Amino acid sequence: METNKLNNQQMELLDQEDDDENEFKFEDDDDENLEPFDPTKIRVKTKPMTMDLLLKRIKHDEIDLAPDFQRQADIWTNIAKSRLIESLLIRIPLPAFYIDATDDDKWIIIDGLQRISTFKEFLLNKEEDKNTKNKPLKLTGLQFLKDLENKKYDDLPRHYQRRIDETELTVYLIEPGTPDEVKYNIFQRINTGGLPLNNQELRQAMNPGKPIQILKNLANLPEFKRVINLSKKKKQRMDDHEFVLGFIAFILTSYKDYPVNKGRNYFLHETMKRLNKIDSNLIKTIENQFTIAMQAAYNIFENAAFRKYLSSPVNKSLFEAWSVTLSQLNPEQIEILIKNKEILKEKFIQKMKEDSNFLKSVSQVSSKVQYRFEQIDQIVQEVLSC
Numbered sequence: 001m002e003t004n005k006l007n008n009q010q011m012e013l014l015d016q017e018d019d020d021e022n023e024f025k026f027e028d029d030d031d032e033n034l035e036p037f038d039p040t041k042i043r044v045k046t047k048p049m050t051m052d053l054l055l056k057r058i059k060h061d062e063i064d065l066a067p068d069f070q071r072q073a074d075i076w077t078n079i080a081k082s083r084l085i086e087s088l089l090i091r092i093p094l095p096a097f098y099i100d101a102t103d104d105d106k107w108i109i110i111d112g113l114q115r116i117s118t119f120k121e122f123l124l125n126k127e128e129d130k131n132t133k134n135k136p137l138k139l140t141g142l143q144f145l146k147d148l149e150n151k152k153y154d155d156l157p158r159h160y161q162r163r164i165d166e167t168e169l170t171v172y173l174i175e176p177g178t179p180d181e182v183k184y185n186i187f188q189r190i191n192t193g194g195l196p197l198n199n200q201e202l203r204q205a206m207n208p209g210k211p212i213q214i215l216k217n218l219a220n221l222p223e224f225k226r227v228i229n230l231s232k233k234k235k236q237r238m239d240d241h242e243f244v245l246g247f248i249a250f251i252l253t254s255y256k257d258y259p260v261n262k263g264r265n266y267f268l269h270e271t272m273k274r275l276n277k278i279d280s281n282l283i284k285t286i287e288n289q290f291t292i293a294m295q296a297a298y299n300i301f302e303n304a305a306f307r308k309y310l311s312s313p314v315n316k317s318l319f320e321a322w323s324v325t326l327s328q329l330n331p332e333q334i335e336i337l338i339k340n341k342e343i344l345k346e347k348f349i350q351k352m353k354e355d356s357n358f359l360k361s362v363s364q365v366s367s368k369v370q371y372r373f374e375q376i377d378q379i380v381q382e383v384l385s386c
Contacts, residue, residue: 052165058116200245242268248271255370318376333384344383
């Protein structure tokens with residue numbers, strides 16, 4: 001009966017919310033309060049490039065097509081891909097491509113990844129490749145060049161092949177010397193296409209390799225999946241990775257040192273950079289802390305873990321505050337919380353209902369990070385002292 005009462009109280013909080021979608025969005029940084037960057041540090045140049053030169057870079061693995069962070073790899077249909085190729089064949093100019101060239105040996109595509117992936121699929125993939133994902137594109141659904149239906153690049157008449165190979169592309173390169181915070185801002189401003197990357201996808205685009213693998217490993221833990229229970233779509237958009245990154249960020253940097261003047265994107269991006277150099281022993285420690293926190297959260301809150309109210313999605317701000325706080329406790333303290341979980345839940349619900357500042361701190365106010373952590377810790381300490 002007591003549990004049902006608490007669940008009903010959680011449900012009542014539903015009426016205080018205007019938009020469920022905000023639960024899956026982290027609070028936006030307040031641009032007016034962030035430290036500006038020096039615009040003179042922007043280094044972008046225009047580079048005309050033929051298709052043939054672009055393909056040579058792909059052949060030599062000098063362009064990162066980013067399979068680890070891309071949720072877009074299969075988003076275009078074969079018809080959409082075919083009509084892009086048809087545009088080349090009938091000489092329709094393509095929009096510009098934006099590329100991070102700060103590492104000349106490994107370009108990262110900011111805008112135009114799907115188009116470049118299509119070029120690779122049509123022009124470089126070979127039929128004899130045993131990997132079905134590397135099979136060449138066959139043209140289909142063409143609007144004008146109907147006679148080319150079902151043809152691969154090797155099947156095209158030579159004049160069409162030459163036309164594609166000699167197509168001139170407009171490429172904007174972000175050059176070496178551009179600071180990371182400037183580069184990230186450029187990513188955000190340029191990334192406005194039909195299905196733009198979200199903030200976490202941008203972070204992973206800029207930090208390929210080791211950081212992504214670390215996030216993926218923790219996101220695949222069954223203890224995490226049980227309490228988060230994200231939809232396939234949310235996982236495709238890297239929401240699970242952002243949950244994990246938020247936890248790691250506040251493990252590596254105390255909430256007391258959160259850079260309010262620089263904002264959340266800066267904070268998480270800096271954490272991604274740190275993961276490139278992090279010691280394997282520290283990663284193992286973080287994984288253990290993460291697992292303990294996820295188990296404790298489920299044992300205390302069950303399906304209501306990290307939620308404002310029972311039926312709502314997981315709230316990322318609460319996820320960070322609760323998970324980091326629980327990860328700092330020893331086994332005896334966690335057992336006390338589990339034993340007194342109804343008291344803990346009641347105190348949390350009371351805090352949500354009576355403290356408007358706390359409610360704001362877990363909604364859209366990024367400057368309230370310290371307050372939310374302090375209040376969660378206070379609730380925990382009160383229960384531990386029962």
